Amino acid sequence: MLHLILFILFVVVLQICDMSSVLGSQRESAIKSVDEIDSSTVDLGGDDERIRPRIAPQFRFGNIDVTFTGAATLIDSRYERNFDLHPAAKEDQFNIRPLLDFNTIFDFAQGYSLFTELRMIDRVKFGEDSKTSNNFELQVRDMFLNMPLRLALPVTLRIGRQQFFESRRWYLNDRMDGIQLFSRLGLVNFSAAFSSPVPVVRDSFQLFDNFFQKRRQTDAIFNLDYALTENSTLGSYFILGHKHENRLTPDRTRNENPFWIGLRLAGDERIKLSSAESALTQDLLKPRIKYWLDAAFVGGNVESRKIRGFGLDTGITLIARKFEQRPFLTFAYAFGSGDKNSQDGVDRNFRQTGLQNNSGRFGGVVNFEYYGVLLQPELSNMHILTAGIGFRPFERASVEFVYHRYLQDHAFGKLRLASINSDPNEIISTDLNGINTHLGDEFDIVLGYRGFENIRIRSRAGYFIPGKAFKEPSAPAFFARLDVQFLF
Numbered sequence: 105m106l107h108l109i110l111f112i113l114f115v116v117v118l119q120i121c122d123m124s125s126v127l128g129s130q131r132e133s134a135i136k137s138v139d140e141i142d143s144s145t146v147d148l149g150g151d152d153e154r155i156r157p158r159i160a161p162q163f164r165f166g167n168i169d170v171t172f173t174g175a176a177t178l179i180d181s182r183y184e185r186n187f188d189l190h191p192a193a194k195e196d197q198f199n200i201r202p203l204l205d206f207n208t209i210f211d212f213a214q215g216y217s218l219f220t221e222l223r224m225i226d227r228v229k230f231g232e233d234s235k236t237s238n239n240f241e242l243q244v245r246d247m248f249l250n251m252p253l254r255l256a257l258p259v260t261l262r263i264g265r266q267q268f269f270e271s272r273r274w275y276l277n278d279r280m281d282g283i284q285l286f287s288r289l290g291l292v293n294f295s296a297a298f299s300s301p302v303p304v305v306r307d308s309f310q311l312f313d314n315f316f317q318k319r320r321q322t323d324a325i326f327n328l329d330y331a332l333t334e335n336s337t338l339g340s341y342f343i344l345g346h347k348h349e350n351r352l353t354p355d356r357t358r359n360e361n362p363f364w365i366g367l368r369l370a371g372d373e374r375i376k377l378s379s380a381e382s383a384l385t386q387d388l389l390k391p392r393i394k395y396w397l398d399a400a401f402v403g404g405n406v407e408s409r410k411i412r413g414f415g416l417d418t419g420i421t422l423i424a425r426k427f428e429q430r431p432f433l434t435f436a437y438a439f440g441s442g443d444k445n446s447q448d449g450v451d452r453n454f455r456q457t458g459l460q461n462n463s464g465r466f467g468g469v470v471n472f473e474y475y476g477v478l479l480q481p482e483l484s485n486m487h488i489l490t491a492g493i494g495f496r497p498f499e500r501a502s503v504e505f506v507y508h509r510y511l512q513d514h515a516f517g518k519l520r521l522a523s524i525n526s527d528p529n530e531i532i533s534t535d536l537n538g539i540n541t542h543l544g545d546e547f548d549i550v551l552g553y554r555g556f557e558n559i560r561i562r563s564r565a566g567y568f569i570p571g572k573a574f575k576e577p578s579a580p581a582f583f584a585r586l587d588v589q590f591l592f
Contacts, residue, residue, distance in 0.1 A: 160592070169211040173592060174221075177203045180587040189526040189570050191579040198230040205245065214252070219266075221246035244312060245279065260286045265315070268299065268325065268459065274398050274417060275341065275366060276325070277461035281315065291331040298324050301459070320347045323459070336371030348458055350406065351482070351521050362404035362411050364457060370396040374425065387426035394421040394467070406451055413454030415440045415483055419490065421466045432467030434492035434506070438475065442485030442513030455484045455520060467494050468502030470552030470562045476508045477548045478566030478583040482521035486543070487511040494550075504550040510543035512573065519543075524581060528573035542571035558591040 160173040182199040203225035210218040227239040248264030262284045269277045282299025300319040323346070329339040341364070348360040377389040398417040405411060419436025440454035456462075462480070463471045473480050475488055487510070494504035517529045529539055546568045553561040563586045570578040 167213050171209040171211070172207070173209070174204065174206040176205075176590045176592070177201070178588045178590055181585070183582075183584045185582040186579055187523065187525050187581050187583075189524060189574055189578045189581060191577045195231065200226075200228045202226055207246075215250075216252070217250045219246055219248055219250070220244070244315070257287055257289055262286065265302065268297065270327070270341075271370065272368075272396060272398065272417075272464045273461035275343070275364065275400065275457045276459050277463075278459040280323075280459075281319075282323075293327070293329040293331075295327045296325070298322070321349070322346045323457075333371070333373070335373055337368070339368040339370075341366045341368075343457055345404070345457070351455075351458065352518055360404065360406045360411070360455075362402050362406075362455070364400050364402050366398065366400035368396070368398050388424060390426050392423040392425040394423070395419070400454075402454055409449055409451045411451050411453075411455075413441045413452055413484075415454040415456070417483065421492075423467045429495040429497065430467065431495040432493070434466040434490065434494075436474070436488075436490040436492075438483055438486075438488040438490070440483035440486050440513070442516065444514045453485050453520070456482050466492055466504060466506075468504050468550060468552050469496075469500060469554045470502070470550070470560065472504075472548075472550045472562075472564050474506075476510075476546045476566060476568070477550070477564040477585070478523060478568045478581060479508070479510065479544075479546055480523045481510065481519060484520040485513045485516055487513060498553075498555065500555040501553045502551070504548075506548040506550065508546040508548070510545070510571070512541040512543060515539055515541045515573065523583075524568070526570075526574060526578070529575075540572040543573050544571040545569045560589045560591075562587050562589075 160171050162169060162171045164170070180201040180203070182201070184197040184199075186195065187197075188195065203223060206222045206224075208220045212218075221244075223241075223243045223245045225241050225243070227237075227241075229237045244265065246265050246267065248262050248266040251261045251263070253259040253261055263282075265279065265281050266284065267277075267279050268282075268284070279302050280299035281302060282297055284295060284297035284299070287294045300322050303314045303317045303319070305314045305317070324342075324344040326342045327339065328341070329337050332338050343364040343366075345360070345362050345364075348362055350360050372392070372394045374392050375390065379386055379389070396417070396419055398415075400415045402413045402415070403411055415438075417436070417438040419434060421432055421434040423430055423432040440456075441452050442454075443450075443452040460482075462475050462483075463473050465471055466474070474490070475481055475483070481488075489509040489511075490506065492504055492506040494502055496502050512528070515529055518527055528543055546566055548564065548566045551563040563584070565584040566582070568581045568583075570580065
């Protein structure tokens with residue numbers, strides 16, 4: 105709870121400062137509302153939490169404009185307790201991870217540009233039963249060239265190390281080396297890419313080391329989006345993977361060759377329903393509605409078995425936009441199919457692409473892990489029921505309370521991917537057939553503040569209560585994280 109107390113005190117002090125005359129009315133009017141951010145200002149790294157500053161150091165060298173920008177995470181502290189779910193040995197772990205991203209952008213004539221990002225990061229870990237560890241890394245995070253192509257249609261070619269992402273990070277949010285084509289024609293956006301994920305290198309000074317490592321996994325990624333309205337989109341995608349890692353047994357050779365066919369419907373609309381006599385009712389009947397529907401089929405093969413799985417994620421956030429505190433409610437459901445019979449030659453487990461991040465916003469001002477800030481599971485052999493409530497105590501601050509209930513589709517002795525270090529149904533895990541589907545429940549608190557331009561403060565805390573799928577006795581786990589990012 106220390107993270108949350110410090111966060112609240114910090115935000116209150118900042119809000120008092122923000123309201124004072126020291127800042128002046130001109131600066132206040134210059135801060136753009138989080139809800140009105142133009143997508144064109146989103147940083148090329150792909151994270152909509154990183155908005156490019158309006159003013160950045162720039163100079164001209166011949167016919168080349170050179171811009172310097174970046175982000176510094178001044179505070180990124182994490183606290184973990186009892187991720188083993190053991191009632192006796194409740195090991196605590198504390199992590200600090202300051203980092204600096206430095207971008208250099210070269211704008212050439214005729215629309216060509218080169219984008220680079222260098223990251224310095226220091227990971228410090230403290231544990232009750234382990235020695236303190238310190239791991240410093242220097243990485244080339246991005247280095248790509250944008251080239252407009254002179255074709256009949258407007259097309260841009262991007263080559264190099266780049267961030268591949270989509271709005272909900274449900275199927276794509278990863279840094280990869282590859283080539284990508286973009287095209288926009290009226291209401292239609294299209295992209296095609298061939299890429300390979302950046303290999304993990306354990307050296308402290310990576311620089312270009314992982315550019316030249318041998319690659320096993322490759323992906324072909326195609327996206328097609330159509331703008332139904334100004335704020336609603338219908339999209340589809342196709343991803344063909346080769347030698348994806350089997351995350352059930354991560355020590356094995358990458359042996360999955362899957363493909364995904366997906367459909368997305370998403371929007372953020374302001375609605376005006378029938379009028380009423382009461383002013384309160386009139387305001388309630390003019391909500392802002394954020395909605396989404398993601399559906400995907402995964403096929404292909406894993407060794408000698410076929411893959412046939414289905415995944416679904418749908419939800420709605422209702423925001424009372426006419427009220428000063430803009431209270432909001434969220435209801436969501438996610439499903440990833442499981443495999444009832446492991447002996448029939450067909451693996452019916454849905455699996456996400458492995459390139460996902462599962463993070464986004466409901467009605468607040470900051471992103472968070474919408475499947476649980478503690479558990480962070482992959483949507484595979486699982487039902488996830490989510491309900492949330494929140495409000496804005498200040499114009500650019502938000503408080504959210506989120507509840508998740510986790511159920512396996514078929515009781516099974518493994519989770520495909522999750523943060524906890526314990527397997528469900530361990531009592532008979534030798535034959536990998538479980539006995540209970542209730543994995544547990546999680547309660548999250550998400551706090552965000554963006555009252556100052558170029559500064560983001562975010563805190564997430566999660567409390568996970570194990571269900572009957574975990575052997576008795578078991579104990580809850582706790583997670584808290586506070587990060588403060590400065591953009592320049």
